[in-house]
Structure formats: C-alpha cells, structure tokens
Amino acid sequence: MVQMCLHFMAVADPKCSSLIRKSTNGKYFEFAHFSVREFLEDEKAISQTSGIEKYWIARSMTKFLLARQCLRFLQMENFDKMPDEPNKQVLQEWLVATETSNHVAEVSTRMLLKFLSSTGAYNTDWGAEMGLIVWNWAQECDFSLTRDLNLVGSCALMSDDNLVSQIVSAVCSDNIELLKYCVEDRRLKNQVRYSGPVNGLLHLAVKHNAFNVFKALVNAGFDPYTYNDKGDLPIHLCERQGSLRSFKVFKDLGISLISQDRDGYNNLHYWAQDRPLNYEFVNGIFDLDAEEAIKGLQTRTFRGDTPLTMVFKSAGESPRSEHRDLDLNRLCLQVLGFLQRYHREKGSETSLVTGTSVSCLRKAFSEFDSMIGTNPTPLHKPNAWISLSQVQLLTKLYPEALNSRLNGRLPLETYIRSTLDNRKDPEHNIIMSLFPDNLRDSDLSEKQSLWHFACYLPDNDRYSKARYMNTIDFGTMMEIMFQRGAMRVYEEQFKESGLKPLLSNHQAPLMSVIRDAILQTKYWDGMQDSDSISLLFQDVINRVNLDMIRLLVKYGANPHHRVNGQTPFEIAFRARVAIDLCSTEEGAEVLHNLLECCSIEEILKDSSETSNNSPLHTLATSEDATNI
Numbered sequence: 001m002v003q004m005c006l007h008f009m010a011v012a013d014p015k016c017s018s019l020i021r022k023s024t025n026g027k028y029f030e031f032a033h034f035s036v037r038e039f040l041e042d043e044k045a046i047s048q049t050s051g052i053e054k055y056w057i058a059r060s061m062t063k064f065l066l067a068r069q070c071l072r073f074l075q076m077e078n079f080d081k082m083p084d085e086p087n088k089q090v091l092q093e094w095l096v097a098t099e100t101s102n103h104v105a106e107v108s109t110r111m112l113l114k115f116l117s118s119t120g121a122y123n124t125d126w127g128a129e130m131g132l133i134v135w136n137w138a139q140e141c142d143f144s145l146t147r148d149l150n151l152v153g154s155c156a157l158m159s160d161d162n163l164v165s166q167i168v169s170a171v172c173s174d175n176i177e178l179l180k181y182c183v184e185d186r187r188l189k190n191q192v193r194y195s196g197p198v199n200g201l202l203h204l205a206v207k208h209n210a211f212n213v214f215k216a217l218v219n220a221g222f223d224p225y226t227y228n229d230k231g232d233l234p235i236h237l238c239e240r241q242g243s244l245r246s247f248k249v250f251k252d253l254g255i256s257l258i259s260q261d262r263d264g265y266n267n268l269h270y271w272a273q274d275r276p277l278n279y280e281f282v283n284g285i286f287d288l289d290a291e292e293a294i295k296g297l298q299t300r301t302f303r304g305d306t307p308l309t310m311v312f313k314s315a316g317e318s319p320r321s322e323h324r325d326l327d328l329n330r331l332c333l334q335v336l337g338f339l340q341r342y343h344r345e346k347g348s349e350t351s352l353v354t355g356t357s358v359s360c361l362r363k364a365f366s367e368f369d370s371m372i373g374t375n376p377t378p379l380h381k382p383n384a385w386i387s388l389s390q391v392q393l394l395t396k397l398y399p400e401a402l403n404s405r406l407n408g409r410l411p412l413e414t415y416i417r418s419t420l421d422n423r424k425d426p427e428h429n430i431i432m433s434l435f436p437d438n439l440r441d442s443d444l445s446e447k448q449s450l451w452h453f454a455c456y457l458p459d460n461d462r463y464s465k466a467r468y469m470n471t472i473d474f475g476t477m478m479e480i481m482f483q484r485g486a487m488r489v490y491e492e493q494f495k496e497s498g499l500k501p502l503l504s505n506h507q508a509p510l511m512s513v514i515r516d517a518i519l520q521t522k523y524w525d526g527m528q529d530s531d532s533i534s535l536l537f538q539d540v541i542n543r544v545n546l547d548m549i550r551l552l553v554k555y556g557a558n559p560h561h562r563v564n565g566q567t568p569f570e571i572a573f574r575a576r577v578a579i580d581l582c583s584t585e586e587g588a589e590v591l592h593n594l595l596e597c598c599s600i601e602e603i604l605k606d607s608s609e610t611s612n613n614s615p616l617h618t619l620a621t622s623e624d625a626t627n628i
Contacts, residue, residue, distance in 0.1 A: 106143040109134060113145070171201055174210035179217075200226055202234040209239070211249045224255045231262030240271050244284040251288050258296035264303075268296040272310040275322040279334060286338045294342060297335065298370040308335070308371045312378035312394060316386025324385050328393040332368075339365040362397075372397055380406040382415040382434070384422040391433045403436045410436060413453045416477075420457065425473045431480055439489040451490035454481045455501035475509030478502075482513050488520070497523035503532035506539070515551060524555065534561040537568035544580050546590050553593055560602040569598055579623060 046056040112134060121127030139146050170178035202222055205214035214234075218224055224234055235255065238246040247257055247267075258266040271281050286293040297307055305313075308331070315326050343365070362368050379394045379401040395402060401411055409417070412434040419426045439450060454477070481487070487498035499517050506514060514536065518524070527533050537557050540548035552568075553559075559569040571577060572594055581587040 105141065106138070106145060109138050109143060110145050167201065168204065171204045171210050171213050172208045174205075174208070174212050176212055176216050179213055200228050200234065202226065203228050203232070203237055206234045206237040206246065209246065211246060215249060215253065218253050218255075224250070224253070225259060227262060233259050233261060235259055235267060236261055236265070236270060238267065240267070240274055240281050241278055244281070244288065247285065247288055257285060257289055257292045258299060260299065260301075264299075264301035266296050266299055266307075268293075268299070268307040269301060269305070269310060272307040273314075275314075275320075277311065277322070277326060277331075279327075279331065282334065282338070290338070290342045290345075293338065294367055298367060304374060306371050306374065308332075309374045309378060312372070312397075313381065314383075315378070315390040315394075316383035318383075319385045323383075324387050326390065328390050332393065332397075335371065336365060336368060339367055376406045377401040379411045379434075380404075380414065382411055382418065382430075384415075384418045384424050386415070386430070388427065388429050388433065391430050395433060399437075402434065403438050408448060409453075410434075410450060412436065413450065416454075416457070426477060428473075428476055428480060431477060432484075435480070435484050439485060440492070449486070449490045449493055451481060451486040451498055452501050454478060454486065455504055457505075474507070475511075475513065478510055478513045482516060487517060491522055495523070497521045497527055499523075499527055500530075500532065503536055506532075506536060508543070511540075511545065511548060515548060518551060518555060528556045529558045529561050531561070531563045533557050534563045534568060537561075538563070538566065538571045541568055541571045541577060541581075544577075544587065546581075546587055549590050549594065553590075553597055556597075559594060559598055569594070569603065575623065 041056075043056055047053055113131065116127055116131050121131070135146070166178065167182045169175070170182060200222075201217055202214060202224055205211065205217060227233060235247075235250050235257065236259075238250075250257060258268065260266050268282070268285065271278065274281075282293065282297075285296070300306055311326065311331065312328060314323060315328060317323050377394075377398040379391075379398045382391065382394075403410075406414070412431065415430065415434055416426045436450070487502070490498045490501070499514070499521055502510070502514060502517055521527075533552070534557075536548075537552050537559065540552070557568070559572075560567050572581065572591060578591065581591045
C-alpha cells in the first residue's frame with residue numbers, strides 16, 4: 001500500500017514539494033526540497049536509505065507499474081488470488097462474481113476515473129494510457145459508466161477509432177451534447193479525418209446539414225477554410241437547391257461565401273454547373289451579400305472561366321431540355337438587375353436599359369464585362385444542340401467573335417462540324433445568325449475560306465457527311481453561303497473560280513447553287529474545258545436537266561471533253577438518253593442545240609481514237625425512236 005501511495009504521489013497532480021527524511025548523520029529529521037518523482041526516480045538517492053530500495057521507479061517502467069497498481073487498487077486482496085481452475089470461463093466468473101462485488105468494482109472504477117480527470121492526468125501520456133487500461137477493463141465488465149457521457153473525460157478513455165466514431169455520430173446527428181465531450185479530448189486536432197466521403201468534421205457537418213454542430217465547431221476553433229482531400233472547402237458542399245439556410249450560417253459566422261477551391265472554383269462556379277440551373281440561387285447569394293455576389297461572378301477559375309461563361313459554354317451541349325432551354329437572356333438581365341440595385345443603393349446614377357439591347361446594358365455596368373469576358377469566347381465553341389435564342393444572345397455579347405477564328409475555324413464552321421459529328425442537321429436560322437458580317441477580314445490571312453469549308457465538309461463522320469450532302473438541307477445551306485457572298489470572297493482571295501470547290505462534291509440538291517455560281521463567277525474562262533464541268537455536263541444530260549444543259553451550251557462548255565472514258569456528247573447520243581430528251585419538243589430542241597455546238601472533226605476523231613461506235617450506232621435501238 002505504501003508503494004502504491006508513493007507511486008500516485010510521484011505522478012499525479014498536485015505534486016509534493018518536499019519530503020521528510022533523516023539527516024545524513026542519522027540524528028534528526030529534515031525536509032528535502034525536491035519533488036517525490038525526482039526522489040523516487042533517483043536510484044542513487046533511494047539506495048542510500050536502507051529499506052526503501054524497492055520503491056525505486058525507473059521511468060521506462062512507470063507506465064507498467066502504474067497500470068499494475070491501478071488494478072491492485074481496484075481488486076485489493078483479490079489481486080493475488082488465483083482461481084482453482086485457471087481457464088477463461090472461471091476467470092470471467094471471478095471478475096464478475098456477484099452483482100454486489102461488480103457494483104463495488106464499478107464504484108471504485110468511477111472514483112478512479114474521476115480522480116484522473118480532476119487531476120488533469122488525462123493530459124499526459126501515462127494518464128491517458130492508464131485511463132484506457134481501466135476503461136477497457138470496465139467495458140469488458142460491461143459497467144454502466146461506459147455509457148455515461150456525464151462522466152467527465154470519458155471520451156479520453158476511448159480508443160482512437162471509438163473517439164472518431166463517436167465524433168462522427170455526433171456530427172451526423174447534429175448532437176451538440178455528445179460533441180462537446182468529444183472535442184475536449186487532447187487527441188482531437190483541428191480536423192479529424194476518417195475514411196468517409198468527406199474528410200473533415202466541418203465538411204461532414206455541412207454534408208449532413210448539421211449546422212448547430214458546424215457553428216459549435218467553428219466557435220471551438222475549427223478552421224472553415226481547410227480543404228478536404230478533393231480540394232473542397234466546407235462551403236462547397238452546401239446544398240444549392242431550395243433554401244439557402246446553410247449559406248446564411250456561413251455569412252453569420254463571418255465566413256466568405258465565395259471562397260475558392262484548389263481549382264479556383266467558388267460556389268457560383270459550382271452553381272453554374274448545376275442542371276437544371278437554379279436561377280434563384282444567385283438572387284439568394286446577392287441578398288446575403290451583394291458585394292461578394294458581384295465579386296464572385298467576376299472570379300475566374302484557374303482555367304479562366306467565370307460562372308457566367310461556364311453557363312454560356314454549356315448551352316446546347318446535349319439534346320436535353322436542361323441544356324437546350326437555358327435562358328441566357330433571362331440570366332443576363334437578372335445579373336444586370338443586381339448591378340442596377342447595387343449601384344442604386346450605393347447612390348450611383350445608373351439605370352437598367354429596358355429590352356434586350358446587350359450593348360447598352362454592357363455600357364451601363366462595367367462589372368458585367370468582367371463577368372462575361374473570356375478568350376476564346378463561348379461563341380467560338382457552339383454546341384450541336386444550341387438554340388437560336390442562345391446564339392442570338394451570344395452574338396450580342398461577343399459580336400467580334402463571328403469574324404475571328406479559333407484553331408483555324410470560324411464559329412459558324414465549328415457549329416456545322418459539331419452538328420454533323422453528332423449526326424444532327426445544322427439549323428438554317430442558326431447558320432444565318434452565325435454568319436460572319438465581314439468575310440474579307442475573317443478570311444484574309446487564312447488558307448481556308450468559309451466557301452472552301454462548306455464545299456469540302458470535314459470527313460470526321462462519313463455517315464453524317466454522306467447523309468447530309470444528299471439532302472435538301474445541304475443545298476439550302478449552300479444557298480445561304482452563296483447568297484451571303486462566301487463564293488465571291490473566295491474568288492477575290494484565291495483568284496480562281498468558286499466552281500472548283502463547289503463541283504468537287506456536286507449533288508442534285510446543289511444544282512440551283514451551281515447554276516447561280518456559273519452565272520456569277522468571274523473566273524469562267526478555262527472552266528469550259530475542265531474535268532469538273534465535263535462531269536457536270538454529263539450528269540445533267542443523264543438527268544435530262546434541260547435548264548442546265550442550255551446554260552452549259554450557252555456558256556460554251558466543251559461537249560467533247562473526255563472524263564472517265566466518255567464525253568457529254570457521247571452521253572447525249574445514247575439511245576435511251578436521246579429518247580428521254582426528245583420526249584418533249586423542248587427537249588428535242590435542247591438536243592438539237594447541243595448537236596449544233598458540236599464539232600464533226602471532234603466526233604470523227606473521238607470515234608477513230610477510241611474505237612467507239614459512231615453516234616448513229618449508239619442511237620440505234622429497237623425502241624420507238626421516231627422523236628429523235
């Protein structure tokens with residue numbers, strides 16, 4: 001018992017400041033002014049006094065001895081008594097012999113734990129270790145005190161895993177009473193981490209809408225600007241749909257609403273990615289803190305995006321309504337309304353221009369330019385399912401983008417390519433909205449022109465290209481290109497006929513465009529004897545396109561130019577074709593005009609050089625050919 005008392009005196013607070021001992025000559029007693037711990041750990045001092053050598057304590061053995069003395073204290077005389085049958089079952093029965101003895105042990109344990117807590121022993125390594133030994137033994141005995149949160153310092157007795165488990169439980173259930181015991185534990189650092197979907201206590205509290213606990217943690221010193229493993233701050237986990245109660249908690253605690261994550265995103269950037277877009281979220285943030293809302297809308301990610309440019313870029317990225325129906329005009333007017341209200345409250349003389357005149361709105365509020373400014377612009381990358389209203393708004397915001405190229409492509413070219421790559425036909429009204437207002441500026445320094453692009457559509461998606469080029473829609477698109485002057489600019493730039501690229505993929509839907517191009521090209525000379533015109537001539541004769549045959553004859557297209565082993569003349573004087581041509585008086589007249597422009601010498605020359613039959617032979621048929 002003396003040894004136990006000395007050990008407790010040595011290590012427990014408050015410490016003894018002096019010890020009564022015999023003087024060195026052994027004649028009287030004196031006070032030794034040093035701590036009991038220093039005396040008991042001093043092997044030399046202990047050995048000089050006979051009879052107390054057994055009380056010497058080595059620092060390396062202190063923890064073990066204390067734990068052993070603790071168990072002795074609990075069990076007193078029973079400690080040295082061994083069971084008759086030393087097996088596990090007998091031992092368990094011995095530890096919990098009767099309700100009375102179990103009760104006595106629990107009372108003793110409770111008193112010991114309270115003593116350790118009241119003396120501050122839990123704040124030392126040895127105290128924590130001894131407490132854990134006692135606590136674990138109490139748990140094995142199923143003492144009720146292990147479930148008593150009113151036992152001061154009980155969390156300090158838990159294992160690290162149990163402590164984290166209790167803290168997580170307290171946070172998830174928004175239980176401040178449970179949490180307040182846990183946060184006092186000396187092992188608890190600023191951020192407890194565990195293997196969950198979020199890593200910090202503050203993150204966990206936000207995730208579970210436990211804002212009473214969140215406020216308690218922040219007030220206890222937890223840092224609300226600590227990142228989790230994904231680089232997010234606690235505020236980035238707040239729910240952005242419905243009530244903004246969570247953001248008000250942050251605001252009331254003085255925490256910034258627009259803090260950025262490790263990629264530079266703030267909550268307005270996250271909002272810009274939400275679909276469907278919650279237009280009211282911006283209203284709520286503005287009401288909480290107008291200055292932060294305006295600043296947050298101007299903040300850029302490390303990739304240079306603002307919240308508004310992220311919304312713009314997502315317009316039409318899928319056929320779903322949440323992308324096609326994004327009301328960009330409404331969003332811009334909404335933000336400009338915030339700016340108007342903010343400046344009015346500040347006493348600035350500004351007013352929101354009515355209507356949808358974006359240029360006027362931008363002049364009224366300079367902050368708006370910072371919110372939408374980006375390079376490249378969203379207009380440089382129009383998505384396949386972008387709507388007309390979205391395009392019209394973007395062209396008002398970025399009018400200069402229509403004439404500038406990104407990676408060698410105009411916004412219009414990118415739109416057409418994007419739609420065909422997604423097996424979708426370009427919309428004609430969007431083509432007209434995206435058409436450059438100054439083709440000369442956009443094409444001046446480029447090897448590829450808009451006309452060249454349209455005539456040689458990219459081969460990335462052969463299915464879409466082949467399907468689209470044989471439709472009326474392709475012909476309509478080319479008509480728009482032609483009417484807007486794309487071919488004219490091409491000829492001015494390259495000093496050659498725009499018919500060359502146009503005829504590279506000529507299809508039936510293009511005939512009206514080809515006819516107009518023949519009439520308007522400034523570089524017809526030399527085209528009459530070209531392969532492309534000969535192939536066109538052969539095609540329109542086969543199709544009995546009288547209007548195009550007349551035009552080619554009138555403009556001097558060579559009927560004897562051989563391509564693919566045949567000439568337009570030879571095609572026209574095949575029996576089946578001639579019969580079809582002469583089925584009407586108009587057709588017979590066209591064939592007659594074609595014959596008049598032919599050369600007898602060329603016909604004879606072709607027959608002798610190719611060993612082909614003469615026209616009379618090719619016209620011979622068993623069918624009724626009286627009209628020829």
